[in-house]
Amino acid sequence: EAGVAQSPRYKIIEKRQSVAFWCNPISGHATLYWYQQILGQGPKLLIQFQNNGVVDDSQLPKDRFSAERLKGVDSTLKIQPAKLEDSAVYLCASSFGGVLNEQFFGPGTRLTVL
């Protein structure tokens, strides 16, 4: 079974530039999560989708971050404009939902903002 796919794996940008990340979840998983992991910390949720609807985006900095999940499958996360403090690994995870709530993570995108 294919895992969660993410691209790109690495991205280096200057502050105030824009960047986008892509995620393809495990087939059949209705729930998709984007987490931000700063070096030395555990992952922190940015946004959760159930199919193509937003369930929780309370910790998403909406003045600069946006995310969408078209057709309830793939998702993109965008940062515009980026700040130095956005340097982190952005992890996508998916789960089947319901009682089978184990979340499976992709390899992440490491973003460096200079």
Place this chain on the structure above:
Amino acid sequence: EDQVTQSPEALRLQEGESSSLNCSYTVSGLRGLFWYRQDPGKGPEFLFTLYSAGEEKEKERLKATITKKESFLHITAPKPEDSATYLCAVQVHSGNTPLVFGKGTRLSVIA
């Protein structure tokens, strides 16, 4: 506020030296507690889910246990390939809510 605290921050063991990692949690209503392993440059890899006090799960050299306030990840006779960061996370209320993670324990096993 839901909180997860892991200790120690870092642990260095000799190969074959058994030990335990601790995860203390304060949550309003525990739905499940998860252990993940994270290797450098990779996403977290699912290990175990525990749902209620007294439950135990095992996988190779790893055994996870849970009480009403904390969980332990016991590592028996570790090998160098067990070196990784081990993350603990809790899920509250319902079965489709995000995970709240601790900061992790960095384990190094020396041959």
